Amino acid sequence: MLSRQDNELLTRTDQDTAMGAYFRRFWQPVLLSRELAEPDGAPRRVQVMGESLLAFRDSSGRVGLVEPRCPHRGADLYFGRNGECGLRCVFHGWKFDVDGKCLETPTLPRESNFRDKVSIRAYPTREFGELVWAYMGPAAQMPELPHLEFALLPPAHRYVSKKLQECNWAQSVEGGIDTAHFSFLHMVVPQASADAERFMKGAAMGDQAVRNDRVRWVRDDPMPRFEVTQHAAGLLIGAARTADDDQLYWRITQFLVPNHSFAPAAFPGETHYGQTWVPISDTSCWIYTYSWNPDRPLTGQERAQFAAGHGVHAAVDASYVPLRNRSNEYLIDREEQRYRSYSGIQGVSEQDACIQDSQGLIHDRTREILGPTDLAIMRFRRLMLEGAKGLLDGREPPEAARPDAYTVRSGGWVAHRDKKLAEVMTERFGDPLGDANALYRDQALLRRAG
């Protein structure tokens, strides 16, 4: 439960807000690279944390992210001509480059040096992991890109998508790091057919064949014991359920400030999933979603599955709006809900979207009853509030200066019930915090390969 003030502070990210300033200390994905497929293609409107911007890829392939307003008479550069290394307003031909610099002002006399004083606001961009990232904070504080593993790998090892979430970013992140709800929201119902069970398990519990044990453990223990460890980039979140023979089934998540999270399902050899929540406004966000397998390239069949909506990837339309969304009640099927799946909604991503949206456009955290299974959520809030308040007091976020701290892993494991999270992590990942930097130390070249 939060005070009204803290709930506002946590959720609002527009330009003049404390959390907005905090977010703007970190690089943020603003588009899929493939949304700007070719040089000199159509510009794209982008809204990030309440700012209306325009993205375009110039003749040399560089991406600009600029204020969309021509300074001459205020026309919208979205309708502009993209070509010859710049974007030209179609009203009177003024032209700007990806850095916002004015290149030409054909209606002004040549002897006027006005264009040297004219520019439009532009944010630095990078491409990394098939995403376009932007840095929207003060130039002096610009950090390195975070070394997220999916982006360090060769493209063949990953799949990247995006989906619209029609609520505030923070409650959606909370849904992402809340592994307690797997015992309910993503479950099949006891009387469900074997077919439904198989579908369910495939989707929520791993990505290969049927995994009877994991589903059974999750269903039978609705009250996992949480252990949360803070590290240099965020929080390591372990949730342990009773398994067989004095063992615990651990589902372990990473939360990386300010808005990344990795899923808890992957056993060794399995594909990992992660998500990054980027506010569009205070009542909607884009979720950039990525799957990666460090051990092998993804198969064509796996890519086709992800594209159709699988795991945390949603089935979306050409505008990245989920086909099952707030406006159509996620196509909930009450027969399905009664006899087969717990929610009656198809798709793990869509189940999450439904319940997160249902908390309201901005979840009211002043009325809640939190219990032991909500520990990760409480820690997330505390960490984010401390970060934003710290910045207000002049303390730059230390996480931004530690891009390597983002090269961590999450996943599942079964261990004896006496083991603590650090031991489990070491068994599973060779490091108490899941640090995977050792694997990439000799591959520095890869880091910027995109």
Add this chain to the structure above:
Amino acid sequence: MLSRQDNELLTRTDQDTAMGAYFRRFWQPVLLSRELAEPDGAPRRVQVMGESLLAFRDSSGRVGLVEPRCPHRGADLYFGRNGECGLRCVFHGWKFDVDGKCLETPTLPRESNFRDKVSIRAYPTREFGELVWAYMGPAAQMPELPHLEFALLPPAHRYVSKKLQECNWAQSVEGGIDTAHFSFLHMVVPQASADAERFMKGAAMGDQAVRNDRVRWVRDDPMPRFEVTQHAAGLLIGAARTADDDQLYWRITQFLVPNHSFAPAAFPGETHYGQTWVPISDTSCWIYTYSWNPDRPLTGQERAQFAAGHGVHAAVDASYVPLRNRSNEYLIDREEQRYRSYSGIQGVSEQDACIQDSQGLIHDRTREILGPTDLAIMRFRRLMLEGAKGLLDGREPPEAARPDAYTVRSGGWVAHRDKKLAEVMTERFGDPLGDANALYRDQALLRRAG
């Protein structure tokens, strides 16, 4: 004409308003029983006087009307699982019964007694006359259900429907008790064909064959003389038009506080019509509409007619939105209006809806010119304002304590011009106020039969 303050007082029924408090001293229909067709079926969202609620029928057939928000993390119980005598949140499995009591909190340790302290707001409900009624006021003041005749009769004798009205409740009630407009809005035009006349008369003036006299009397006398008598449940409203041979044609309406009205058409043996206006918000309401014949069961043909839109029943879609509505200008046909019907709009209910909507989302009563034919409307306003102001001053509405006073009838009659309303009522109904309790005294069992 009202002052701005009185217009506000009359029209606003949200939780924190005087009229809202007055309405909440009476049972209100909130759904058709058939909207919750079966036990453990899909819950339904309901908005009543600005309150967003959730209705569901549990395994034993009881209906719950609850706050739709799970107290754990604020998820919407609308997406919940309805079964085993309760509604379960799909996020983490918390479960509530129709009384709002928390039955299970599976994510909380068994030893925690938290669930005993947790509940969601729930309003008492009853089913009566194929409607689900709710009482949303203070428990200590909960009255009996009003003994409306349509609900006392066996189901075979009645037909119940609902329709959306896209304006404030009060101006729609005023349209319902204003019988002066029958000389205009529902008329055929003088040059209309015999076919059109027949349709018109059937719809507006009675429900059997052609009634030439009644139509003629209504058309030829646009200025009925009103007589209004207050009684224990509301107002008896008589309007007398010149008929033939020193006689008057009386059309007599009942208004029953706070929001019921019966139509003025029925001659002996004919079917009665009534309506109850339940605010959704201040700018829309549901009109629950009922036809009943005390003397005989309704025929299948009559039911089919009502379902297709007849009399005050509207032709509606699956969501009870009239097919001819504000957004499509009621499919007004200007040729029809020129040559056949006064309004150019098909259907008595639709004609009423059009003109009531057309007064604005909330009719501005500070600018009006009322005359003698608006007497009933003036008395309605006074009664309602007195009721709401009285409650503000601590006077509970006496009508709520007199459920029997709602067992009254309205209808049409022809009588000598020297007779007063009370005499006419006695001739027509055997009682000066239309009291029909005598007929139901021995049928107490029926009263709760639904």
Add this chain to the structure above:
Amino acid sequence: MLSRQDNELLTRTDQDTAMGAYFRRFWQPVLLSRELAEPDGAPRRVQVMGESLLAFRDSSGRVGLVEPRCPHRGADLYFGRNGECGLRCVFHGWKFDVDGKCLETPTLPRESNFRDKVSIRAYPTREFGELVWAYMGPAAQMPELPHLEFALLPPAHRYVSKKLQECNWAQSVEGGIDTAHFSFLHMVVPQASADAERFMKGAAMGDQAVRNDRVRWVRDDPMPRFEVTQHAAGLLIGAARTADDDQLYWRITQFLVPNHSFAPAAFPGETHYGQTWVPISDTSCWIYTYSWNPDRPLTGQERAQFAAGHGVHAAVDASYVPLRNRSNEYLIDREEQRYRSYSGIQGVSEQDACIQDSQGLIHDRTREILGPTDLAIMRFRRLMLEGAKGLLDGREPPEAARPDAYTVRSGGWVAHRDKKLAEVMTERFGDPLGDANALYRDQALLRRAG
């Protein structure tokens, strides 16, 4: 660049604004005459400068423009019966004429003289040039209709249309008088095919065959020299571009207060174009568009072209909403934009609409960088602000008293580079200001012929 206050003053025309008062000193087109095709036809809702009104043509062909609210109970007269020289409310039959006078109140006793005291607000109307004009200002100041040439001519010589513009009126006027943008927005791109060139030139540069020279001159000189002369009805705006052999290509526009402008293309014998911008609200306006040829009737083929969208006429739907509009991004075709036309949008009118809309619902003139080619825009703003401020100080606009000053022409001409605008006008139009009154002095009868 304007101060925030001046930008507000310039753009707002609702009833209680200074610019609204200024506009209301002039007759305004409010409908095409053909929108009220026949006597006693359906009334039409009209919104003018924020006022919701109702227009109807009575039995004698006169047009009423009235407040749409029946003073009895506030019903909307839009649903009324139009006939027998009046509009009758369908609720209770009250009837009003085109002057707002109450003709009948059938629900009031005959002896009551109430109807003599009842009236609805009505504005004087005229029909002129196939437009319905209204005067919405104080009766004492009502001027004559402005003698716009298209309206003085016989109907066979003109074509009149209307189109919705989804932004504030003032920036759209500014687009109309800004001839500098022809070197960009309406151009073909250098690599375009001959076909595209031909289409382009036909549309933007004149209405007959290919005009290679004019297109070349406009494309090659993006920096026309402006000369602006104020006259009795507004501004004469000349823009000169370098042509061949020491000559200048002049494109000359008229702006006539408060909201008319004539296009700069017509050479002798060619068809003229003009537009009048009438605010619906502060964020949208109707543009009444007219073509006229003083020398000959328009051909059927020309009319067909205009109706399909040609020159400043837009391709519109049955409600006069352009088919290519804000909601569908003007069907911009990025391939077309890359390889053929500068904007990628089809139609000169649609190109203008796009760029004007793109400045925002109300263009923010506090952030602009104006140069020498924006001279006409600066003069327009100054003239309008002076007019509105003058009226605030009690100075009636002198232009309203000079209907003859509106009989002026605009168009194109080629002249030696040493000639000033006045000389060029005299060469082209026989008068330094383009005054054409001499031609109409003997045709006074035509002036009201409509």
